[in-house]
Amino acid sequence: MANRCQFENSNDIGVFSKLTNAYCLVALGGSENFYSVFESELGLSMPVIHCSIGGTRIIGRLTAGNKNGLLVPNTCTDQELKQIRNSLPDEVKVKRVEEKLSALGNCVACNDYVALIHSDLDKETEEIIADTLGVEVFRTTVAQQVLVGTYCCFNNQGGLVHPLTTVEELDELANLLQIPLCAGTVNRGSDIIASGLVVNDVAAFCGLDTTSTEITVIEKIFKLQDKNKQNMEVQIRQDMMQELE
């Protein structure tokens, strides 16, 4: 299911939160409304951890992670790192990365199997990503943009990319990732996909301004629809076809 929410009037959910299949990080200082949307949807199945990175709240853009691990930038303090490590499940490896491109969330887009990274990321960082997150790593661009983590967002079932991505690029990326991809927008036409949306295999959260068309696209491409709803749609379609015949 895709849910709409806001962090202190900002529709940039993906800036203030990070969602994976094993845990969820949220920034400090938001209203109870924001946290309750996450907690009610994710329930007891995964920990919702309040944290900051380098004293800032833009944790979604600074960190990269999946169910296997979490990478934090060198701006993360020891205290914050300790707190995150203590709150995360034991299976999740946490590593601090010494990299000049410290906004890891903007430079890395990943699911539990594959990661796309910024073309200028260090070789060492690439190896750390492959090792800690347990993924296959590809250096690529999305719609001629090097900030792959900003302009695309994917889970294990599907992905959404920048609206100006060409068909050829879509095919190429879908091949690399082995999942269906779709070009689209969030938050009423914003092309900064990952700042407006966080998604895992069972839930997605996007800004309040996201239109119902955008939500429909999100639910379809990330395969978040209820199985019952999907069956119902198929049934309705079949009935309509029968009537037309």
Place this chain on the structure above:
Amino acid sequence: MNQGNQDKRKQRDYEDDDSEEEEIEQPISVHNKGDMEEEINLDFVFLDPNQKQFHSIKTFMNGYLEGISFKSSELANIICDQVELGTMVGQEDEDNVFGFTTILNIGEIKSNVIGEILHYVDTKSQQFNKQHQQLQHIFQTPKKIGLFINERILNLAPQLVPILHNQLKEDINWLQKEDPSNSLTNLDYLLVITKSFKDNDQQKQTQKKSTTDLNDLIFQKFEDFVFLQKSVVSFRFLSEGSKQTQQVSDFMKTEQDGQICYRLIYLIQLKDYLAQIANIEKYVQQ
């Protein structure tokens, strides 16, 4: 209604008759590490409000009520739809807006967001305003009050500011000629919600002094200082937002003991505002 106003807009006497834009070239000097001064020419364009600017306007409006949750998207929509009054400054062929000014008629707009803003002003006024009675009296005729929204990025070239305000003045004059029945032509007062800062050290020293000394304040927008001097009602209070961000960056406090943020709310008569615009230009020339 909107369509009608857009048609009227195009008949205005501009230098470029068909365009709704004015280009102003602003040469800005830049120093380059011991090299000779380099001049970069930037072209700014002044535009009418437009739906394409929605995202920029919404970003500006997010912090309007100190981070309190309110319908900022609705407000951004209303601003973008009001073509007849309002000016945006941006660049050619780009939808990003660097600053804008507009006036919304509080009594005419049927939207929850105006109610939320008025409720906020009323609550703060009850707590902090010595002239609360006067404010309530003025608010009894909401159709005579305009919400004056004046936002821009922090480092926008100051030379552009008088132009933004002058454009508003021209818009009002044009409306008075072309559509005198428009509610925006009959405003008496402007309500302004804005920000100012005070040095942390000074705060401790001047605690016993009168809090109405404008010279102690550092204004985020310099023209607020000019307008405040002619305001009929004004009050200020500590910004709630600054307390929240301190919560996150407490451990970095030694580097941030700079300034305390105050919210300012004031009412100025429309005729005084229009008269003071000329004084803003003097500030820029200094």
